[in-house]
Each structure stands twice: as C-alpha cells, then as structure tokens.
Amino acid sequence: MKKNNRVLKATAVSPANIAFIKYWGQKDSKLILPCNNSISMNIDNCLTTTTVEFSPKYKRDIVKIKFFGEKEKERKGRRTNQLLTQVDRFRKMAEIDWKVKILSRNSFPSDAGIADSASAFSALTFALTKALGLEFNKKELSIQTRLAGSGSACRSIIDGFAEWKKGNSSHSSYAVQIADEDHWSLADIVVVVNQQLKEVSSWRGHQLAETSFYFKARLKELPERVKKTRQAIKTKNFELLGQMIEQDAVSMHFITMTSKPPVFYWNGTTLDIIQALRRWRKNGLLGYFTIDAGPNVHVICQQKDIKTLERKLKRISGVKFTIINKPCRGARIVRKHLF
Numbered sequence: 001m002k003k004n005n006r007v008l009k010a011t012a013v014s015p016a017n018i019a020f021i022k023y024w025g026q027k028d029s030k031l032i033l034p035c036n037n038s039i040s041m042n043i044d045n046c047l048t049t050t051t052v053e054f055s056p057k058y059k060r061d062i063v064k065i066k067f068f069g070e071k072e073k074e075r076k077g078r079r080t081n082q083l084l085t086q087v088d089r090f091r092k093m094a095e096i097d098w099k100v101k102i103l104s105r106n107s108f109p110s111d112a113g114i115a116d117s118a119s120a121f122s123a124l125t126f127a128l129t130k131a132l133g134l135e136f137n138k139k140e141l142s143i144q145t146r147l148a149g150s151g152s153a154c155r156s157i158i159d160g161f162a163e164w165k166k167g168n169s170s171h172s173s174y175a176v177q178i179a180d181e182d183h184w185s186l187a188d189i190v191v192v193v194n195q196q197l198k199e200v201s202s203w204r205g206h207q208l209a210e211t212s213f214y215f216k217a218r219l220k221e222l223p224e225r226v227k228k229t230r231q232a233i234k235t236k237n238f239e240l241l242g243q244m245i246e247q248d249a250v251s252m253h254f255i256t257m258t259s260k261p262p263v264f265y266w267n268g269t270t271l272d273i274i275q276a277l278r279r280w281r282k283n284g285l286l287g288y289f290t291i292d293a294g295p296n297v298h299v300i301c302q303q304k305d306i307k308t309l310e311r312k313l314k315r316i317s318g319v320k321f322t323i324i325n326k327p328c329r330g331a332r333i334v335r336k337h338l339f
C-alpha cells in the first residue's frame with residue numbers, strides 16, 4: 001500500500017456478481033476466509049454507486065442510501081454498522097479522525113432479492129481508498145474488500161470473470177481474473193419469483209454449512225468442479241459451464257437443506273423454472289440455472305437466446321419480473337459525485 005495525497009471525496013461504481021461456484025462456509029469468520037475457491041461473473045445491470053466525503057464540517061458519520069425507485073434516506077442498523085466498521089479500519093490506516101458522509105445508490109430494485117452486499121462493499125472500499133489517498137493494487141484491494149464482511153464482494157473488484165482463491169491466511173485469500181468482460185457474450189437473466197427479504201442471511205448460512213453431514217463431501221468434489229468451470233470459461237465451453245453451475249447450485253442448496261437446522265431457500269416457482277429449463281434444453285434452447293441464498297433464479301445463457309428465454313420465463317406462473325445482465329468490468333473510480 002502506498003500513501004498518496006488525500007482528496008477526501010471520491011466516488012466508485014461497482015457491480016454485483018453471480019457465483020458459478022458458490023462460496024458457502026467459512027474457515028475463519030473474523031478474517032472471512034472461505035472453505036473453498038469460488039468463481040463468478042460481474043453483472044452489468046446491478047450496480048452500486050457510492051460517494052464518500054471526509055470533512056471537519058460533519059459532526060457525525062452519516063450514511064444515506066438511495067434504493068432503486070425510493071427516496072434517498074439516512075439508514076441505521078446492521079448494514080450501516082458494517083459499512084462504518086469498514087470506514088473505521090480505513091480511518092486508522094490513513095490516521096485521520098474526520099467524520100464521513102456516505103451516499104450510496106443502487107441501480108437495481110432492492111426487492112429483487114439480489115444481494116447488493118457485493119456491489120455495496122466493493123464500491124465503498126474502492127471509494128474509501130481513493131478519498132484517503134491509500135493506493136492498493138488489485139490483489140490488496142480485493143483483500144481489503146473481503147475484510148468488509150461480505151466475502152463475495154472481493155470478486156467484484158476484478159473485471160469480468162473472477163476466481164476467489166480461498167488461501168490459508170488473510171494475505172493469500174483474494175480474487176483474480178479468469179477472463180475479462182469482453183471474453184464471452186454470456187447473459188444472466190435474473191428471474192424474480194419472490195420480493196421478500198431472505199429469511200436466513202448468507203452470513204448465518206455460512207455458519208450452518210458445517211453442520212450438514214454432506215459438507216465434507218462437497219469440499220472434496222469442489223476442486224475438480226472449480227477446475228472444469230475455470231476451463232469452461234477460458235475455452236468458452238457453454239454446455240460444460242452449464243453442467244458445472246447447476247451441479248454447484250444444487251450442491252450448495254443440498255447443504256442448506258441438510259444443515260441443522262435446515263434452511264429451504266427455494267419456493268415452488270424456483271422448481272418450476274428448473275424443470276422448464278431442463279425441458280427447453282431437450283429442444284436445443286440452452287439456459288442453465290444457478291440460485292443464491294434465496295428463491296430467485298439466475299438463468300445463464302448465451303446472448304443470442306436472451307429474448308426467447310425471457311419471453312418463455314415470463315410466462316411461468318409466479319414469475320414477477322426479470323433483469324437482463326451481461327458481463328461487465330469490476331469496481332472503478334468515477335469523476336461524477338452523488339453529492
């Protein structure tokens with residue numbers, strides 16, 4: 001890390017990412033060290049923009065969030081505390097005690113069940129480094145982002161397709177690029193089937209993972225699946241990628257359903273979509289599912305099939321709406337501030 005001039009105000013934009021191989025289970029919950037490598041693609045229609053400003057004119061820390069379609073509002077609670085814990089770590093590094101104002105804005109509906117923690121924590125972390133004149137390379141930035149609490153955020157720092165290497169210490173656990181955003185014209189159709197907040201947070205899910213009798217079996221088969229997924233991306237082998245992401249999504253949800261206590265994230269429509277995709281594939285229309293810690297389905301497809309798949313998906317009873325995403329760059333600094 002290099003110390004530069006502090007500009008004290010900076011803005012970053014960062015995407016959410018969809019995991020092809022899921023991070024599920026932690027070796028160390030303080031350092032956010034995962035039990036396995038994970039692989040993801042950044043998604044371009046699910047962005048968070050964050051402006052931070054440090055100034056003696058602020059008498060207290062202020063965190064405002066503008067969710068999509070809602071008014072900008074000061075927020076308190078767990079999320080705000082997590083953001084401010086990250087701010088405190090950076091204040092210490094920069095040896096500054098000025099208060100901060102943070103304004104964050106999401107480009108996607110907060111009720112779409114797409115976790116905005118990856119985009120939010122990566123945008124915040126990048127903006128903080130710039131404002132405080134702390135210069136990190138990509139590896140260090142990924143590590144600093146991981147430490148904010150939502151581990152998957154460390155993958156949003158990287159452009160395009162990323163692999164988070166689990167490592168065995170804070171220094172060796174970070175994301176690297178597999179391919180950039182222009183490498184492969186894939187798409188992620190987010191199919192929203194339920195707009196409620198998830199009942200069990202991924203944080204709790206990570207803690208429960210090890211209580212599943214099958215968790216060890218998952219960890220054993222993962223290195224091979226990670227290798228094949230990495231290969232599928234590099235060689236643009238869509239069918240192999242599809243098989244791997246479906247295997248991994250089912251494996252993760254098998255762990256949640258067999259944890260003690262069990263957690264069921266799917267609903268009936270989730271299963272209807274899975275069945276429909278399998279039927280359509282028999283007729284040559286290729287879309288593969290993956291599912292995070294909620295009931296909504298991410299359909300991974302080739303861009304040429306977006307329209308057909310979207311039309312068919314929207315006809316399934318229980319589907320509320322869809323969001324089309326393409327691969328995109330990771331976190332970046334922009335000139336235009338939100339305030």
Ligand code: PMV
Pocket residue numbers: 018019021022023024038115117149150151152153202203291292293
């Ligand atoms: O980074 P967290 O703590 O929000 O956990 C992410 C968990 C999943 O989204 C289900 C999987 C992943 O790798 O993104």
